[in-house]
Amino acid sequence: MMISKMLLGAASVAMVAGLAQAESHMADTSGKRIALSNNYAGNSWRQAMLQTWEEVGGQAVADGVLAAADAYTTSENQATEQAAQIQNMILQGYDAIVMNAASPTALNGAVKEACDAGVTVVSFDGIVTEPCAWRIAVDFAAMGREEVDYLATRLPDGGNLLEIRGLAGVFVDDEISKGIHEGVAEHDQFEIVGSVHGDWAQDVAQKAVAGVLPSLPEIVGVVTQGGDGYGAAQAFKAAGRPTPLIVLGNRQDELQWWAEQRAANNYETLSLSIAPGVASLALWVAQQVLAGNEVPKDLTVPFLKITQDTLDESLASTPEGSVANVTYTLGDAKQVIADAQ
Amino acid sequence: MTVLTKPWIWSCVAAAVAYALILGLTSGRGAGELAYAALSFGAFAAIVGLGQMLVITLGPGNVDLSVPATMTLAATLALKAMGTDPGTAMLGLVIALFVGFGVGIANYALIYFLRLPPIIATLAASLVYQSLAIWSNRGLRIKPPSGLADFATGRFLGLPNVAWVGLFLAIVVWVVLERSVWGRWLLATGQNMRAARLAGVPVELVRALTYISVAVFSALTGYLLASFSGGAALNMGAEYLLMSIAVVVVGGSSIAGGNSNVPGVWGAALFMFLVVSMLNSYGAGAGVRNVLTGTIIIGIVIAASTRRVRA
Structure with missing residues (x-):
């Protein structure tokens, strides 16, 4: 084989x-x-x-x-x-x-x-x-804008967003975040009510989100930078909150989690990186x-963008624990x- | 001696203040949730912090910089061996502890036989451990067995299981330091190695066991953290290098060695989580957050050390 x-x-x-x-x-x-x-x-x-x-x-x-x-x-x-x-x-x-x-x-x-x-x-x-x-x-800024554009199509009524950023002081983090904020300025039904640094790592993101969640109102969407979506999902679950629409970043554990949620409750999202x-x-x-x-x-x-339709295909071709490639x-x-x- | 003269009180007070400030923002909502998160994530920092505290107690120049690499290597090998198969949790634990033991021996061998300063020896060795972790699994994230994941994220009597592990280890370390001959030897070595040797303390044996202890603590933390967060990642230990040293210093142990402080490590571990949560909750940007975290840490260290001089 x-x-x-x-x-x-x-x-x-x-x-x-x-x-x-x-x-x-x-x-x-x-x-x-x-x-x-x-x-x-x-x-x-x-x-x-x-x-x-x-x-x-x-x-x-x-x-x-x-x-x-x-x-x-x-x-x-x-x-x-x-x-x-x-x-x-x-x-x-x-x-x-x-x-x-x-x-x-x-x-x-x-x-x-x-x-x-x-x-x-x-x-x-x-x-x-x-x-x-x-x-x-x-075009990292375009990636940030695209996340918000996608949320706008899924959540036309808007609501509160949580932003998970990458490693502070790195060019890529600034660019993606800039794009996200431009997207929010364009779709003004959204408001970013919290922003934490997840360092593009699941465990760091989980820790940061768990710490900030108690002070946040209801969150409808989470905009991310990749490598942090699964950690965010775990933090929402541990806090007993409903899972918001989390934009994912093509990691295999994120895709696996997405497929499980889809099977359980028709969860639908977008993954890009x-x-x-x-x-x-x-x-x-x-x-x-x-x-x-x-x-x-x-x-x-x-x-590389993964949608509801291409999820199965991407999941099948991504080695366990790796990144879609x-x-x-x-x-x-x-x-x-x-x-x- | 009143409670205010204890150096560990300051980290606990700071943690309580940060906690109260967050709850002030939420008007009391989410109090239990926040405390639970602080205990869960604080436990990891506390366990590596306890290990680092023992090494720092050995005196000036003693520190283990291989903590992140040891965590990554132990977690990677343990999770790879378990391969998500149910009933392999003990096998994984044994492998992680064995890795920790081996790393500790290797670190001490470099320090003793090559006469390298511990900072250089552990930093150089950590590159080897990190490379071994990369080589063994190429960064693939293998999920822990579900039973182990449930244990790591679960709770007992309302407290997170990982916090129980951290508390148990803190008590063990406290008893060993305060009530056993070995603890007295460790403190004596840290205060003056030459005097301790002349007094008949087996100084090198004490140092060897201390370097093994910190590596075993790091390996255990790596195993628990990987089980908690859904797999070992190559960069999972990164933030625990400075964290392990910060909780020791903020906790009121002397950076010059010879004086350790177990409750302070837990207070500082909770504080380090809560201060970031607090600044995030108040919407501080990354720059402001880092500056404020640094300033607060300096403040606590000054408060703790001046009290000690007067006492």
Whole structure:
């Protein structure tokens, strides 16, 4: 079963790669080496990201599309450490560096050094602002707005919302929260009556929500940032309150909980987040740049959205305890590039 | 000696004030709910705090920075071994405690044989433990067996089961510290290691057992927290590094060692939960909340330490 699945996956990647070679008359990248510079590995999203990189990168090397696709992770999630890592990669002679950056600005110096040394730099998820690098960004603010837009379709009468934010001081947290507040300004039947930081972790979110719930009026909806929806649900349950409409973030335990609630009382919600497989998109974008194709510097990746209709399918394809994922192919990368042009 | 001269009173007073301020906002609504949540979440901080207190009591420079990694590793291995199968709760507990024991021995071996300062030894070792946790399960969140999850989230005589565990351990630690030879040895070692050694205290044995204790306490907390929150996550221990040290200091134990304080740890654990809840309830933003939390902690530490000087 496992082996047949793996073979199937390998075959499809090989096919796409084959197609790519057939249609791309640009320079051959079989001698090019790409490194992944990753700043953090300590949660299930990052683990899924690294796994996708390993699979897609390993396959690309096996197919002769690339000479190497190596992953490196820093241990302490610090910009200084990652800057040193990038300098090492320049010395090791990589042709391209794909990075998930610890800071949007603090690594600009190291990124510039890489560009000056002729290395292609593609940043994704945690992007860098240095103009010489490519950026595969997620419109986090749009994700926040979309959550409120969805609540407005489900709860036309509005009501009180609880906002669960991520890690204080991180760019992504500010962006999603900004989008949520814009959405609430637009749909003024909603009011955010409480806001807590859940650090994108179920146990932290559960603790924060449990602490603030006694002081809150009736809550109709919970807007989240991913990795915190299950904890929020547990806190509402422990407090003996009715479960509000909680927007989820694609974690398997959240989807599992959603499926159970749906079976018990027709619970309906929306789940959205960024697929960890965005690393594979960044790999193919770097490959395209190395192949000499025209690639705009700013690309946008869509979120992975799970609705009532696609829940079963997503749940079945997500390993227990992991995050819903999609692996991007070279074709997807070309589509994203074409859309940006 | 009146009750006001006890250093632990300040953390308890602060917890009570934070509790009263939240209830002031809700005009008394949700009092039981809030107390229950504080006891549940405070229990985890209290158990790691008790362990950290024993190490800090050993004297200047003694601290265990591998607490978060130990929690994560013990919880990950225990939950993986149990694999959500019913009736495996004891197996998981044994594995978690065994991991804690092993981690404690490893930490102490680094400190003793390599003569590394404990801060460096435990910090370096924690990278190894965290990597082992990542390697063993790649961050997949496995659900605890339902019986164990029910125990961890359940209650007995109106109090959360995890709080009973925390209270029981607090009493054990208190008895050991105040009423046993080993406790006296620990305090003597913390006050002056050289004097203690010359007086015939088996100083290295005391230190070894202390580092094992903190690791076992951390492992137990990891096991309970993972069972409580529906699975082990790689970042589950992150906030317990500073938390474990903060509850010791806020609780009135001396950061310089040689003076420990069990009731204060529980008071501080409740306070740390309630102060965040209070600031959240009053709608303070993240920046304001962090500044106020820091200021309040400094205030309590000053209050507790000046009282001690006068007494």
